[in-house]
Amino acid sequence: MDLHFTNLLIVVAVGFLAPLTLGFVPRLQLPAVVLEIVAGIVVGPSVLGWVEVDDPVAVLAIVGLAFLLFLAGLEVEFDQLRGRVLKATAIGFAASFVIALVVSGVLSGLGVLDHPLFIAIVLSATSLGIVIPVLKDAGEVGSTFGQLVIAGATIADFATVILLSLFFSREASSTTTKLILLGGLFLVALLVGLALARVEHSRRLRENLRRLQDTTAQIRVRGAFVLMIGLVALATQLGLEVILGAFLAGAILTLVDRDTMLTHPDFRRKLEAAGFGVFIPVFFVTSGVRYDLGALGDVSILVHVPIFLAALFVIRGLPALLYRPLVEKGQVAVSMLLQATSLPFIVASTAIGLELKVVSPGNAAALIAAGLLSVVLFPAAALTLLKRNPGMRARMDTAPPHVPAAEAM
DSSP states (O other), X not given: OOOOOHHHHHHXXXXXXXXXXXXXXTTSOOOHHHHHHHHHHHHSTTTTOOOOOOXXXXXXXXXXXXXXXXXXXXXXXXXXXXXXXXXXXXXXXXXXXXXXXXXXXXXXXXXXXXXHHHHHHHTTOOOHHHHHHHHHHTTOTTSHHHHHHHHHHHHHHHHHHHHHHHHSOSSOOOHHHHHHHHHHHHHHHHHHHHHHXXXXXXXXXXXXXXXXXTSTTOHHHHHHHHHHHHHHXXXXXXXXXXXXXXXXXXXXXXXXXXXXXXSOTTHHHHHHHHIIIIIHHHHHHHHHHHOOGGGGGSHHHHTHHHHHHXXXXXXXXXGGGGGTTTSOTTHHHHHHHHHTOOOHXXXXXXXXXXXXXXXXXXXXXXXXXXXXXXXHHHHHHHHHHHHHSXXXXXXHHHSOOOOOGGGOO
């Protein structure tokens, strides 16, 4: 096989330079993912034409997609999903999806889009990986308000991944067959989780893991990678999506890794280093390379960008009004903005939609552009509102330093 790595070199160089550039402008509250996608567009066929997606780039990009959803699964806050928080956020997502179906149906009737169910699913997600750093910066993670937003984003992430796999997977199976396949995948994931929990309590194995976890073996990281690829392989064999298998793998580790005494305190940090340091930037830069910028040259498609951005705010933002009995005055608006922040799932789902031909290249480009704008505008507006509230501002002043927004995904 005659392989060339020039394209991959440019992609990883862009992935390196994007956060580095933002690091020189710390006041610019912009997630690196935005610059990575934009830079990918610039070096790709749409502008400079320096990069094309060959085999090395494609392989690392799909692993990056899997790692992105794997780490999203690790972010699931199962402890938050209980009591009145669970009830409010579950009802909130149900309301979101109903609104999404209505909005997508109206847009379909107006000729803006085809396959309204696909668009409804895409616009029902929230970017948990961007929301959590904002809440940590504001010192609100432990508050009822923070728990509501995190729980709402968690349910939205989990539900949209499942819905996308159920209704838009590569296998042209009936819904009943897909439900059976989904049930089979969840059953295997449950059995794997139970097995891991049991294995963790084996004294001999635990001692062996501790001995090898900080050597060149990095045994826990390797085990996590085996789990992720294993469930990804099973999902694809069942005709389901890569993102579902990867997300379940992360959720399993979250459930199993309940006691930090059983695992290395830096375990998750190592996984994030592997994901965000190597694979995930390749996925985002490659998404930019594949981005059809020319599709936005059509005014009729360009108009779809503000339409999708407004739809995203309406679909994910309005249900936050249900939180009013549980949060302080002024926090509802912040909840609306944070829940309407979405990008990684939009990028991943539109890639699947293009492959399945359930979304046009123009609308895929408009959806990603709307997602980019949501990540740029909504968290910044949320932080501004937080700073205006005296009580919240006091918590922000006493909150420990956290990863700047430029490094978060």
